Amino acid sequence: xxxxxxPDDKASPDTGAPMSPxxxxxxxxxxxxxxxxxLSHEVATLKAQNADLAEQFLRAKxxxxxxxxxxxxxxxxxxxxxxxxxxxxxxxxxxxLEAGLAITEATREQxxxxxxxxxxxxxxxxxxxxxxxxxxxxxxxxxxxxHQAISMVPAEQEANTVVSVLQKxxxxxxxxxxxxxVTVTAPK
Numbered sequence: 001x002x003x004x005x006x007p008d009d010k011a012s013p014d015t016g017a018p019m020s021p022x023x024x025x026x027x028x029x030x031x032x033x034x035x036x037x038x039l040s041h042e043v044a045t046l047k048a049q050n051a052d053l054a055e056q057f058l059r060a061k062x063x064x065x066x067x068x069x070x071x072x073x074x075x076x077x078x079x080x081x082x083x084x085x086x087x088x089x090x091x092x093x094x095x096x097l098e099a100g101l102a103i104t105e106a107t108r109e110q111x112x113x114x115x116x117x118x119x120x121x122x123x124x125x126x127x128x129x130x131x132x133x134x135x136x137x138x139x140x141x142x143x144x145x146x147h148q149a150i151s152m153v154p155a156e157q158e159a160n161t162v163v164s165v166l167q168k169x170x171x172x173x174x175x176x177x178x179x180x181x182v183t184v185t186a187p188k
Contacts, residue, residue: 154188
């Protein structure tokens with residue numbers, strides 16, 4: 001025994017008596033084996049979790065790829081069917097033009113009446129698909145985003161305002177397809 005009344009050798013866990021060096025080594029080996037067994041179990045658990053996470057990642061990646069592919073297909077179909085809907089709207093206009101041309105003995109008045117009705121059908125079809133006229137009134141301020149100035153003329157109006165429209169413009173969904181061709185007032 002040492003000075004603080006503690007035994008020099010380790011005590012046996014079963015009896016409390018001091019252990020021999022062989023028993024101490026055996027106990028240490030058992031403790032080490034248990035620690036190794038616990039670590040092996042932890043490694044196996046972590047490997048299983050890793051495999052599960054890798055599988056989840058691959059599934060998520062495949063799902064993302066499938067979603068991207070489906071979105072591309074939907075966009076393609078959308079474009080195709082949008083054009084189909086627009087073309088379908090124009091079929092009535094084509095039918096009216098053909099019907100007008102089929103009449104061989106039409107009077108000027110009948111031709112004009114038929115042309116006006118056909119133009120009305122065309123404008124209606126364009127408006128249904130948000131294709132709108134850009135037809136600025138006289139004295140409207142010149143807008144370079146919607147108008148294209150062809151010439152400048154002296155006039156009594158304020159400078160840089162529309163004098164006349166030479167050709168209407170068109171926009172679709174707030175995007176200019178063709179600017180209106182206009183003459184504008186020259187600066188004084």
